[in-house]
Amino acid sequence: MKILTTVKKVVDVELNIHVQDGAIVEDGLQYVINAWDESGVEAAVQLKENHGAETTLVSVGGGDNTDIIRRCYAMGIEKGIHVDDPALEKADSFIYARVLQKVFEKGDYDLVITGKQAQDTDNGQTGIILAEYLGLPCVSNVVGIEVIDDTHLKVTRSGDTGDEIVELALPAVVTVDVSINEPRLPQMRGLMMAKKKPIEKMDLAALGTSAEEIGCAAPKSEVVEFMPTEKRAGGRKFEGEAADITAEVVKLLAEEAKVL
Amino acid sequence: MNPLLMSVLLIVALGVFARTMIGKIRLLQALQPAERVNHIAERVKNMLVLAVGQKRLIGRRRERSSGIMHAFIFWGFCVLLIRSIMIYGEAFQHGFTLPLLNEAHLAGYLYTALKDVMEGIVLAMILYAFYRRIIVRPARLHNSFEAYLVLALIGILMISDLLYDGARYNLTQLYHNPAGIHFFNNPRYGTEFAWTPVATGAASLISHLGMKANMALMTAMFWLHICTQLVFLNILPLGKHFHVITALPNVFLKSLGYPHEKPKLLDLEDEAAWEDESLGINHIHQLNWKQGLDLYTCTECGRCKDVCPAHVTEKPLNLFEFNDRLKHELLANADKVIQRFRLAATLAQCSDEAGAEKIRERMAALNSEKQLVDDVIAEDTLWACTTCRACEEVCPVTIEHVPRIVAMRQGQTLMAEAYPKELNPALKGLERNGNPWGIGYDKRADWAEGLGVPIMAENPDVDYLFWVGCAGSFDDRSKKVSKAIVTILQKAGVRFAILGTEEKCTGDFARKVGNEMLYQMSAQENIETLNGYGVKKIITACPHCLNTLKHEYPQLGGRYDVTHHSVFIAQLVTSGRIRIEPSLAGALTYHDPCYLGRYNEVFDEPRSLVQAAAKGVYKELDRCGRESFCCGAGGGRMWMEETIGKRINLERAEEIVSCQVANVAVGCPFCLTMIEDGMKELEKEEEIRTLDIAEIVAQSLA
């Protein structure tokens, strides 16, 4: 089985993100591997370890992605491709999906594993659009993957009210949820070896396409402005007798909050 | 007596003994190096206090009776050693004595009396030991055939010597000394028998047997004593009684300056070490010789497991068994270890690469077949340890368990990558955001907002750095402690600052779970920051930070004067910069954090502070001070599930509840969490408040 996984480099959302004049303040930010993609990488590596598979990773855009690709090498991915091109600066999910389509078509992969969304934009589109472009079956929000045979998987999709068990014929695309596994922490030995591994870097031309072909000129969506979220005002605590408190709360709801 | 027979006996017995000992010593020599032969005066002192003085045997309230028993047997042995020389001499020269210890001197008489009384006492102690093993059966003891055999042999040694002297008494005093037996008879001090009440007592038991029988008995007892002694000598190195020989040197060679050997600073870039699997301990030959000596020395007394929080709460960690298994693995691989050592020496001399490669291959083939973790020591055993050091503190022969456990964890994490995966979130949090909670590093100083606390970057001209630590920065409960400290420091007018978002986890927990890589990364960054500001003096509320900053950062070039907040606040009180007025209502106790007490010897200051602030009575917990019982969070256990046995924090919380207090003071953020959680589980959190020393002081400031 040949598996293609995708990783995106995103801002660490544990940090406070400050916005100034409609743009994100870069100072003090740090970038990490998207958590959903990390689970996708872990899923791919587990398939490799348990059933034997070739694993390739692709990361699109993001400038210098060497660190996160190396990290995935240390987790057990064998081959890494980084596609970057100035034309991709304003890329949206559709454009990313096109790039991934081209990468897919260059190799002959049996399975694409993507994170179901990225923690920066939370769009959750790319994997599904890619499946559409490729004309392949797709299961989203996957929380379990089992191998039936070389050409079939049994995947568990987490739905709103329960799990769906889907038998999937390969080739196919799955987008995984973070709950599928606990990604391993790359250790020293892996990181040291990863340093020596080459990363295949290419721009759109090297990928055999062009900015026009994949629609860079007219993205279907565009970020116009960033706005800070309003800080929530702190709650208020009432102490004393229950009856007094009730009276006071009712009064405030009527006078201050004006909801009564 | 018969010099020829004696010569034969001695040559055979000492020859066999020497052969065994040489084998044991060779094996130790083939282990890894350790720097232990230095600071001789301090080492001699340790030996006198701990080994000769038997401090950990008689010094512990809990174990006093058995301690006294052992101490007398030991001292008895020391006294009898001199007597033995004289007995051996007797075989070659009639009436042989040592200089000074003869009938011309009072010393000779005094020694005779001492020896006599000691033999009586040792005999009584042996009987008591049998009684303990057979009737009392303390849980910690491991009743083996060897234990009984050795007790019996010691009993025979005493009885035979007493009867030998008894027969001498009868023959010389009752039967007019037909054989011309030599005995002390100085007109000034009388006969030696006037000084030996126990032997003359023994004499009365056999006086009715007649002269011939007494003659025969004297000879028989003489040879029985000697043969028993020589057999005993040769049994010693074969089992746990090897400690009779190794205990003194082991105590002499114990770690100095820090309670146990510090974790080795591993060179993670050393490719040869990765090849050789020599980062951490993965194979038995990777123990250092002192660790090997520890294994030889373990007396199987079980004191360690008795105080071990993991063992007490039914985790599969039994230190006696741990030692025993490693010892057997070491002995089983003795030949391989020695061969490997010789090859290593050849390798060091070898200059051609092809030859070196061959040697390396041969060395690799000599690694022990078993993996130390999994095949010899179970994983659950290795990871159960909280690194609390309770075991080391009570071990009469100063065996160091924790460094070995940490090194084996290093092996598991670095080489085998087989560590509890539940640690990953904490390790990842450390890697990304410099704290095990994984909260954004930029929120590290949020707790200090509005308190007027200077940040080092803006205000480097201060006397002290307040090292807040991750808990004090991110854990809601511990943030209150940080604030209390700020209140105290500000009240005292101390010029201090914090690092703010530049501070990172010291890496303590990562190191204790064997993740040397993350520890070194974190530590190096911190040291760079600290040295960048020229920080000299640090105050911290976290004993884990304290320990790491103070004892482990020097390995990486960070040298600071680090003080726990309790010690610093106590100094503020002594110098009159703050005053404490009793304000805390209700009875109070104090829980000693392991890394503050046992690791850093801070016991008094916390007590004096909380006692000054308390209106109610102060009570000690049953397990306190050096023998305090861990809260369960150390050694990275804070970040692991505790699924086997009873939870350690619950065990401690119950002890506190049974102490009947209204407050329990702690001096560590992890103890705070663990004990408070324990109280919640027991639904006692309203009745018994868990407070940090700083909180108690802050609310009692005059």
Ligand code: SF4
């Ligand atoms: S390690 Fe020390 S305390 Fe434990 S059994 Fe051995 S000698 Fe006794």
Ligand code: SF4
């Ligand atoms: S350090 Fe503590 S937990 Fe670890 S073995 Fe010793 S007593 Fe047990």
